[in-house]
Amino acid sequence: xxxxxxxxxxxxxxxxxxxxxxxxxxxxxxxxxxxxxxxxxxxxxxxxxxxxxxxxxxxxxxxxxxxxxxxxxxxxxxxxxxxxxxxxxxxxxxxxxxxxxxxxxxxxxxxxxxxxxxxxxxxxxxxxxxxxxxxxxxxxxxxxxxxxxxxxxxxxxxxxxxxxxxxxxxxxxxxxxxx
Amino acid sequence: xxxxxxxxxxxxxxxxxxxxxxxxxxxxxxxxxxxxxxxxxxxxxxxxxxxxxxxxxxxxxxxxxxxxxxxxxxxxxxxxxxxxxxxxxxxxxxxxxxxxxxxxxxxxxxxxxxxxxxxxxxxxxxxxxxxxxxxxxxxxxxxxxxxxxxxxxxxxxxxxxxxxxxxxxxxxxxxxxxxxxxxxxxxxxxxxxxxxxxxxxxxxxxxxxxxxxxxxxxxxxxxxxxxxxxxxxxxxxxxxxxxxxxxx
Numbered sequence: 001x002x003x004x005x006x007x008x009x010x011x012x013x014x015x016x017x018x019x020x021x022x023x024x025x026x027x028x029x030x031x032x033x034x035x036x037x038x039x040x041x042x043x044x045x046x047x048x049x050x051x052x053x054x055x056x057x058x059x060x061x062x063x064x065x066x067x068x069x070x071x072x073x074x075x076x077x078x079x080x081x082x083x084x085x086x087x088x089x090x091x092x093x094x095x096x097x098x099x100x101x102x103x104x105x106x107x108x109x110x111x112x113x114x115x116x117x118x119x120x121x122x123x124x125x126x127x128x129x130x131x132x133x134x135x136x137x138x139x140x141x142x143x144x145x146x147x148x149x150x151x152x153x154x155x156x157x158x159x160x161x162x163x164x165x166x167x168x169x170x171x172x173x174x175x176x177x178x179x
Numbered sequence: 180x181x182x183x184x185x186x187x188x189x190x191x192x193x194x195x196x197x198x199x200x201x202x203x204x205x206x207x208x209x210x211x212x213x214x215x216x217x218x219x220x221x222x223x224x225x226x227x228x229x230x231x232x233x234x235x236x237x238x239x240x241x242x243x244x245x246x247x248x249x250x251x252x253x254x255x256x257x258x259x260x261x262x263x264x265x266x267x268x269x270x271x272x273x274x275x276x277x278x279x280x281x282x283x284x285x286x287x288x289x290x291x292x293x294x295x296x297x298x299x300x301x302x303x304x305x306x307x308x309x310x311x312x313x314x315x316x317x318x319x320x321x322x323x324x325x326x327x328x329x330x331x332x333x334x335x336x337x338x339x340x341x342x343x344x345x346x347x348x349x350x351x352x353x354x355x356x357x358x359x360x361x362x363x364x365x366x367x368x369x370x371x372x373x374x375x376x377x378x379x380x381x382x383x384x385x386x387x388x389x390x391x392x393x394x395x396x397x398x399x400x401x402x403x404x405x406x407x408x409x410x411x412x413x414x415x416x417x418x419x420x421x422x423x424x425x426x427x
Contacts (some may be wrong), residue, residue: 039421169421
């Protein structure tokens with residue numbers, strides 16, 4: 001093997017390793033799965049939810065998760081997306097907020113945690129009819145011991161889904177939506 | 180002279196060639212290891228379960244519910260190391276932390292014993308089963324749902340009694356976890372499984388993890404532990420039952 005071939009090979013290897021590691025450290029929002037468990041949200045008559053843009057109150061890079069891990073979308077958008085998916089999975093309609101859009105409820109949220117194994121969001125659901133009012137709740141999802149041996153990506157995914165499950169099975173929220 | 184120089188040059192090339200070959204092998208091994216670890220880490224799936232399908236319950240009308248609880252567990256002395264201490268005193272900073280953890284371990288061991296004495300496991304079994312059954316009855320998922328206190332009946336015995344399936348709820352872990360300082364959280368893991376007798380297949384198998392809503396001092400749990408635990412078991416039973424009630 002000629003010396004310049006060794007350099008070329010080293011360069012190709014370095015590029016391949018960097019690409020592989022970059023793939024592992026970047027978390028794609030599109031790869032986040034949905035819940036498969038039953039939710040009382042399905043028992044609520046179909047509603048239309050208008051989503052306002054979620055805020056990130058963590059005070060760090062909005063894409064940052066933990067260590068070298070980053071999301072391909074801002075954490076606040078990812079959290080809003082999974083909540084939206086959950087509502088749609090249970091037969092509800094979700095639209096982006098606009099003054100003209102027809103809706104039953106307006107959802108606002110702020111992400112308080114999206115870090116090592118914990119995802120937290122403070123969510124406010126406003127009803128369009130003033131007599132029904134609004135509800136504000138904080139939902140947290142956490143991954144603990146039984147997930148030992150799984151990848152960070154899997155753990156983050158499960159923390160996110162645990163947070164969604166908290167929201168999806170919250171009796172207070174269900175009662176509010178059914179009012 | 181010329182020949183000698185040529186020989187030297189030739190030896191130099193041979194060495195470079197051997198070194199290149201060695202480097203190439205090394206890189207190959209490194210690349211294979213990287214690719215392997217990348218593939219295994221990114222391809223690992225999460226703790227999946229077996230979820231119900233709309234057809235899963237079509238031939239099931241009479242169901243037996245059996246609940247059991249494992250002994251409570253205390254994960255003591257999970258004291259978080261103070262980073263400031265490490266920076267200020269280096270490894271010596273660890274000594275008071277380790278000593279404190281050891282003292283707490285002893286205290287927690289004593290407390291675990293008291294927790295075990297105070298917890299009536301059959302009460303917890305009933306709690307999770309009742310919460311689960313309440314939801315199933317509301318949802319009208321089955322014609323007959325019966326809670327069995329005798330856990331030792333096998334599939335044949337239950338089949339003879341006319342049951343089509345058995346749902347087993349196992350509270351596989353109740354743990355008190357120190358989160359640093361005196362703050363404690365409770366974790367409850369409840370596993371649900373349903374076996375359809377005629378096919379012998381497990382049509383539903385998944386786990387529900389419930390975490391106490393807040394971190395509280397250990398003393399709080401001495402007074403309110405059982406009340407908190409009841410609420411958590413109720414939540415776990417209810418969430419598991421939602422799979423049947425809100426089946427797609």
